[in-house]
Amino acid sequence: MLTAYKFGKLLAKNAADNVFEGRKGRTDAGGVLPSPQYRTPALDRQTAQSIVDAMASQTKYDALKDVRVGLGSNPIRDYYERHQANPRVWNIFKRELDNLTLDGRLRVDTGLTPNDGDFYLYKTHDVALPSRDPGVLVHELGHAVDFNEYPTDSTLRHLIGGAYREYAPTLWTEHAAWRKGRDKFLRGAAQQKLDPALVQNTLQSMSQTKPVGLGSYWGAGLGTLAGGGLGLLATSALAAGRSRSRGDGPPFVLLPTILGLGLGGVAGGMTGSFLGSLYGHSPARATEKARLKHLDTYANYIAKAHSISKEEALAEIKNKLENITKKKRAA
Numbered sequence: 001m002l003t004a005y006k007f008g009k010l011l012a013k014n015a016a017d018n019v020f021e022g023r024k025g026r027t028d029a030g031g032v033l034p035s036p037q038y039r040t041p042a043l044d045r046q047t048a049q050s051i052v053d054a055m056a057s058q059t060k061y062d063a064l065k066d067v068r069v070g071l072g073s074n075p076i077r078d079y080y081e082r083h084q085a086n087p088r089v090w091n092i093f094k095r096e097l098d099n100l101t102l103d104g105r106l107r108v109d110t111g112l113t114p115n116d117g118d119f120y121l122y123k124t125h126d127v128a129l130p131s132r133d134p135g136v137l138v139h140e141l142g143h144a145v146d147f148n149e150y151p152t153d154s155t156l157r158h159l160i161g162g163a164y165r166e167y168a169p170t171l172w173t174e175h176a177a178w179r180k181g182r183d184k185f186l187r188g189a190a191q192q193k194l195d196p197a198l199v200q201n202t203l204q205s206m207s208q209t210k211p212v213g214l215g216s217y218w219g220a221g222l223g224t225l226a227g228g229g230l231g232l233l234a235t236s237a238l239a240a241g242r243s244r245s246r247g248d249g250p251p252f253v254l255l256p257t258i259l260g261l262g263l264g265g266v267a268g269g270m271t272g273s274f275l276g277s278l279y280g281h282s283p284a285r286a287t288e289k290a291r292l293k294h295l296d297t298y299a300n301y302i303a304k305a306h307s308i309s310k311e312e313a314l315a316e317i318k319n320k321l322e323n324i325t326k327k328k329r330a331a
Contacts, residue, residue: 017049018049018052018066018067018068018069019045019048019049019052019069019070019071020045020068020069020070020071021044021045021071021072022070022071022072022073022130023072023073024072025072025073026042026130026131026132026133027072027073027117027130027131028130028131029116029117029118029130029131030117030118030212030216031212031277032117032118032131032133032136032209032212032213033131033133033209034208034280034281034285034286035281038281038283038285038286039133039205039208040133040134040135040201040202040204040205041201042132042133043071043129043132043133043134043137044071045071047134047198048069048071048129048132048134048137050194050195050198051134051137051138051141051185051198051202052064052067052069052141053188053192054184054185054188054189054191054192054194055138055141055145055181055184055185055188056188057188057191057192058183058184058187058188058191059145059149059184060149061148061149061150061151061152063144063145063148063149064141064144064145064148066125067125067126067127067144068082068124068125068126068127069126069127069129069137070126070127070128070129071129071132072129072130072132073130079121079124079126082124082125082126083123083124086123086124086125087152088122088125088147088148088152088158088161089123090158090162116128117130117131118130118131118133118136118140119140120140120141120143120144120147122144122147122148122165125144125148127140127141127144133205133209134198134201134202134205135202135203135204135205135206135207135208135209135210136205136209138181138182138185138202138206139177139178139181139206139209139210139213140177140181141181141184141185142176142177142178142179142180142181142182142184143173143177143181145177145180145181145184146173146176146177146180147161147164147165148161171214174213174214175214178206178210178213178214182206185202186199186297186298186301187301187305189298189301190298190301190302190304190305190306191305193302193316195320195324196295196298196317196318196320196321197321197324199294199295199298200291200294200295200298203294203297203298204285204286204290204291204294207285207290208280208281208285208286209280210280211277211279211280212277212280212281295314295317295318296314298313298317299313299314299317300313302316302317
């Protein structure tokens with residue numbers, strides 16, 4: 001006989017089709033998360049799945065179908081099988097040598113560690129989330145949407161999608177992932193009337209982690225340009241010196257440019273990440289005032305999704321939060 005308890009366990013199991021647990025705890029490999037007292041709660045399977053479901057409901061062409069999310073520090077397995085089964089990877093590319101070891105297994109199958117941080121791997125349609133952070137999950141799923149939202153039966157769209165993934169500037173794809181992830185999440189959350197506390201936490205997390213992520217990329221890009229420019233000036237000066245001395249000047253005149261590009265990129269990335277963390281990890285982003293603004297944003301989306309006024313949506317949200325608080329106190 002299927003008791004209520006067993007039925008609930010069955011529902012919970014079936015509801016977590018996309019998400020699995022690794023080892024417990026959170027790993028903040030890239031310094032993306034704010035100080036513990038300002039962090040939002042870590043995701044568990046149920047809350048992570050609700051984010052996946054909300055976003056998937058607003059995505060075209062099954063862009064998030066069968067996406068796999070690994071929470072916490074975990075060795076995600078079966079990469080090779082998922083790579084072979086991915087309908088958005090053409091068969092001709094499924095055995096490309098630079099991604100395969102001698103035994104035909106993807107290197108990432110054994111090479112990943114929690115210290116690699118959070119990421120989305122397109123070829124296997126996997127999100128690794130050692131941080132267990134809701135805002136970062138939305139961002140990584142945003143990459144999946146950005147890369148996969150096209151029909152799989154169109155050769156032309158396959159070619160365009162492949163060119164985009166391979167050659168689009170990283171800054172462009174990073175901004176696209178944040179923008180598309182946030183939009184899909186809020187639309188889906190509003191349509192399903194997701195728990196306001198989860199939405200609030202997710203939007204807070206995004207406001208805290210986005211500046212760090214984008215700061216590092218902007219810093220690296222600008223640093224590379226600046227370092228390359230200074231290196232080019234030095235190269236020109238060395239080249240002029242060699243010319244005046246009829247070729248007897250210092251060799252390797254391109255070395256300053258190469259060093260400038262490399263060092264500028266590294267220094268710029270570190271500076272951008274540091275400035276981004278100062279901005280994103282500010283205590284002001286975790287205040288009650290800031291969190292109320294997130295509820296206001298959520299109310300706008302609910303009002304639009306269900307054709308009601310913003311005031312009605314906001315009242316409904318606050319009432320739901322009060323009921324949740326009462327239940328917690330009673331428990």
